[in-house]
Amino acid sequence: MDYYDPKDLKRFSEIGKFGQELMKKFFDYYNAATGEDGALTKREKALIALAVAHVKKCPYCIDAYTTQCLETGADPEQMTEALHVAASMEAGITLIHGIQMHNALEKQGAL
Amino acid sequence: MSQAHALKRKIEAIDQSDEIKYDFYKTLGDKRQELPPLSIDTLQVNVTRLCNQSCVHCHVDASPRRTEQMDLDTANRCLEILGEHDQIKNLDITGGAPELNPHFDRLVREAVKLGKRVMVRHNLTVTIDGNPVTGESKSYLPRFYAENGVEVISSLPYYQEYFTDKQRGKGVFEKSIRAILMLNAEGYGRDGSGLVLNFVYNPVGAFLPAPEKSLETDFKRELLRKHGIVFNNLYTITNMPINRFKQQLKKLGAYDEYMTKLVNAYNPAAAEGVMCRSLVSVGYDGRVYDCDFNQMLDLEIRVNGKPMTVFNFDYEGLIKRRIIFASHCFGCTAGAGSSCGGATA
Numbered sequence: 270m271d272y273y274d275p276k277d278l279k280r281f282s283e284i285g286k287f288g289q290e291l292m293k294k295f296f297d298y299y300n301a302a303t304g305e306d307g308a309l310t311k312r313e314k315a316l317i318a319l320a321v322a323h324v325k326k327c328p329y330c331i332d333a334y335t336t337q338c339l340e341t342g343a344d345p346e347q348m349t350e351a352l353h354v355a356a357s358m359e360a361g362i363t364l365i366h367g368i369q370m371h372n373a374l375e376k377q378g379a380l
Numbered sequence: 381m382s383q384a385h386a387l388k389r390k391i392e393a394i395d396q397s398d399e400i401k402y403d404f405y406k407t408l409g410d411k412r413q414e415l416p417p418l419s420i421d422t423l424q425v426n427v428t429r430l431c432n433q434s435c436v437h438c439h440v441d442a443s444p445r446r447t448e449q450m451d452l453d454t455a456n457r458c459l460e461i462l463g464e465h466d467q468i469k470n471l472d473i474t475g476g477a478p479e480l481n482p483h484f485d486r487l488v489r490e491a492v493k494l495g496k497r498v499m500v501r502h503n504l505t506v507t508i509d510g511n512p513v514t515g516e517s518k519s520y521l522p523r524f525y526a527e528n529g530v531e532v533i534s535s536l537p538y539y540q541e542y543f544t545d546k547q548r549g550k551g552v553f554e555k556s557i558r559a560i561l562m563l564n565a566e567g568y569g570r571d572g573s574g575l576v577l578n579f580v581y582n583p584v585g586a587f588l589p590a591p592e593k594s595l596e597t598d599f600k601r602e603l604l605r606k607h608g609i610v611f612n613n614l615y616t617i618t619n620m621p622i623n624r625f626k627q628q629l630k631k632l633g634a635y636d637e638y639m640t641k642l643v644n645a646y647n648p649a650a651a652e653g654v655m656c657r658s659l660v661s662v663g664y665d666g667r668v669y670d671c672d673f674n675q676m677l678d679l680e681i682r683v684n685g686k687p688m689t690v691f692n693f694d695y696e697g698l699i700k701r702r703i704i705f706a707s708h709c710f711g712c713t714a715g716a717g718s719s720c721g722g723a724t725a
Binding site for chain 1: 543585587588589590
């Protein structure tokens with residue numbers, strides 16, 4: 270059995286089985302934040318969501334936002350650039366923690 | 381073609397299990413919509429299935445190997461119908477690459493003389509490639525179109541090479557750009573010239589088109605910036621789940637997902653504007669259909685038990701007909717809708 274079955278994405282609303290009201294609030298918020306043009310266009314939001322989906326390693330979201338990017342007019346070049354933003358942020362976040370390492374080294378008298 | 385062979389083709393083209401699963405009539409009933417014909421503003425004429433390209437999405441299955449051509453008698457009869465009916469304002473010529481029909485130039489000139497608005501579904505690259513069978517040059521086309529005031533409607537899947545070549549074949553983007561620049565040089569797409577150049581976008585895969593106006597803004601900005609190209613309007617069209625595109629979806633195991641997407645995106649407002657309510661489509665052999673897609677599925681119009689052709693054309697009978705719908709019609713009613721003139725809602 271696969272842990273991630275693509276068909277499960279369509280069952281998302283079932284999470285509301287034991288808390289319908291909260292799920293409704295979540296979906297209303299989610300749809301307003303991602304599914305409508307605002308100060309950011311739907312395409313810009315889709316590209317951000319695609320990058321987040323990769324950082325958080327969510328296969329459901331990668332499928333959904335690849336489609337959403339295409340259906341809002343983005344192309345593979347823009348989608349790939351969004352991934353590089355995410356990947357470089359992750360690299361930067363890892364590297365900036367090196368300062369913590371330096372602080373620890375200093376404390377040990379090794380720096 | 382024998383009757384038995386024709387029937388076999390029809391059954392192959394329309395898979396009944398798909399029709400049961402994706403029942404357009406049921407959706408119309410659920411939404412309490414009927415969609416009867418409103419008028420016949422446009423005679424859309426498919427003059428050939430021959431094309432210099434073999435695009436992945438092509439609902440006509442057109443290619444350099446196809447041989448079907450409209451003959452002179454049938455083309456002349458189309459002109460007579462246009463002359464006899466003031467209600468039919470537009471002639472929309474399509475194919476294949478319609479310019480590869482030997483009577484194409486005459487059809488355009490005579491329809492213009494009748495005062496009709498003439499639109500041609502021009503694939504751009506035929507100007508550069510010429511006739512793939514005879515080698516005849518077609519480089520005269522941009523000037524010919526300008527001289528006759530033809531409205532040019534051209535497929536350009538994207539403003540970048542990648543998507544365009546993926547869908548239409550390697551090298552198509554570069555040739556398309558050269559052909560567009562020739563049209564621009566004749567005045568097409570330029571303010572005040574009166575020469576209209578519209579582009580058609582359709583998705584490269586199993587997804588719905590982006591909103592028409594936002595995509596048009598991108599196309600205009602990028603094509604001007606990178607290539608100095610100008611044009612009038614961008615039409616977005618949904619890929620129809622028939623023929624070559626349907627086979628591709630089935631092969632990828634994506635057919636049901638695509639159909640579900642189309643069904644879920646059914647938009648009653650888009651359905652009200654479907655093109656079959658205001659045009660009829662003529663095949664190369666003169667048979668009359670509700671649209672070019674029904675034509676490719678051999679879903680011919682029958683009035684009083686007889687197939688309608690240009691030789692027994694009956695305007696009143698056509699206005700009273702029941703349009704034939706099937707599962708592919710969900711392609712025209714999804715989201716913002718889809719027609720030969722782009723979104724319908």
